[in-house]
Each structure stands twice: as structure tokens, then as C-alpha cells.
Amino acid sequence: MKKRIVAGNWKMNLNKEEATTVLQGVASYVASNNMPADVEVVICPPYPYLSLACELLKDSDVKVGAQNCSHEAKGAFTGEVSASMLADLGVTHVILGHSERRKYFKESDALILKKTRAAMSAGLNVIFCVGEDLHTREDEGQYLFVKNQLKDSVFMLSSSDLASLVVAYEPIWAIGTGKTASPEQANEMHYYIRDQFAENFDQPTADKLTILYGGSCKPANATDLFAQANVDGGLIGGASLKAEDFTGIIAATL
Numbered sequence: 001m002k003k004r005i006v007a008g009n010w011k012m013n014l015n016k017e018e019a020t021t022v023l024q025g026v027a028s029y030v031a032s033n034n035m036p037a038d039v040e041v042v043i044c045p046p047y048p049y050l051s052l053a054c055e056l057l058k059d060s061d062v063k064v065g066a067q068n069c070s071h072e073a074k075g076a077f078t079g080e081v082s083a084s085m086l087a088d089l090g091v092t093h094v095i096l097g098h099s100e101r102r103k104y105f106k107e108s109d110a111l112i113l114k115k116t117r118a119a120m121s122a123g124l125n126v127i128f129c130v131g132e133d134l135h136t137r138e139d140e141g142q143y144l145f146v147k148n149q150l151k152d153s154v155f156m157l158s159s160s161d162l163a164s165l166v167v168a169y170e171p172i173w174a175i176g177t178g179k180t181a182s183p184e185q186a187n188e189m190h191y192y193i194r195d196q197f198a199e200n201f202d203q204p205t206a207d208k209l210t211i212l213y214g215g216s217c218k219p220a221n222a223t224d225l226f227a228q229a230n231v232d233g234g235l236i237g238g239a240s241l242k243a244e245d246f247t248g249i250i251a252a253t254l
């Protein structure tokens, strides 16, 4: 069954008290609503709050994701966190290839592929981000841009790896800008991504792939975005920082 996912990416935000309030608010919303069997809710706090999140959500259907992991399994890599350490805590997902990591930490497709392999070896599901910048979109180069991001990374995986892969299409011009891709723009790109997976793997594998939209998604636009045939949920930044906003987006899947 193809999953629909609403995943919150807190980035480097919230303190312990605020984190607790959001986690409890989302857990209580999910517990008191009849969530469809195909819907998964994931919250990705910063590393220091992962233990707290795993503990608070241990009896909840809300899953915990990390925002990064090392490409190495263990060793002398000061400051790094391995995928198996995350799995040990009860973390089930990890966001990789986010445009902020590509831009500020110079993560290449090759490095992101290594991280993806490390995460999958540790049993984590990977939320793999792709998406073009404004200049590329204005030049109508978005399809080639995304194709290249996939070609040099996840298309190198085996088709059995794809069971633990989720793709997030996040046009950089829509992230944190308040500028959302229209439902049609999102659907067109998601259709294209699915088609690329069909070409590189096979159609049944592509049909099962969950493709999320990310970029200024909020309660007011989530219903229209999620109604698109190829939009299987969202990766949510700013609107995941308040339980009320995040649950307003989860409500769009009900």
C-alpha cells in the first residue's frame, strides 16, 4: 500500500518546553482522530530532542525522524551521529538531501547517496529531498534539474531499497518564502518524478513511491495540494512548529 505522509521538519527551532508542547499536541490530535490506515505522521526535531520525542511518542502513532545522519557507520568523526544511533533511540525516518544541507553544508549528490545507504542499512526510512531554485524554474529547467539530482543519487539504489524511500519535492523558491507551488505545479513535477522512477526501475515500484510536497505548505493550502493525484502528503517546515498549524495540515489527509 502506498503511504501518505505528513512530516514536520522543525529545523533548528524550539526549546525543550516548546518541543514538549508541540509533541503532546500532535500526539493528542492523532490519538483522538480516526487516522486513515495509509496515513503516517512524522516529526523531525533537532538531535537533542530526539530522545524526548521518542519517549513522549512511544505509545503514539506519531513517528520520529531525524534531520540528518552521518554517511559513516562509526568511528572518529567528531560531531557526527550515525544512522544506527538514531535507530537505537527509536527514530524511524531521516530527512536527507534537504536544500539547506546542500547549500550551507555543501552536501553533494554523492555524499547524500552515501548517507542514504547508511540510513537504509540501519533500517531507517529516508525522506529524500529534491527541488530547483527560482532561477532554474524561471528558465524552465526544473525537470532536468530534478532528474539530475535523482540520477546521481537514488537512481543508484536497488529497487528493493525503494521500499524505504520517500521523495520530497521541495522547490527552493517555495521554502520558507510563503510562496507555494500551485497544486498543478506540484502535481506536474510529482508526476514527472514518478515517471522517472518508472523508467529507471519499473512502473509498479514507481506507483508505490510516496512523493511529498514541501514549501510553505500550511492548513490553508494543504487540502488543495493533497487532493492532487501525485501528491502523497507534505514535508512541512514553518507550519510544523505549532501543533495547531501542523494538525491543521494533518486534517487535510482525513
Ligand code: PEP
Binding pocket: 009, 170, 174, 175, 176, 177, 178, 214, 215, 216, 217, 235, 236, 237, 238, 239
Ligand atoms: C522545508 O524546509 O522542508 C519546508 C518545507 O519549509 P517551509 O514549510 O517552512 O517552507
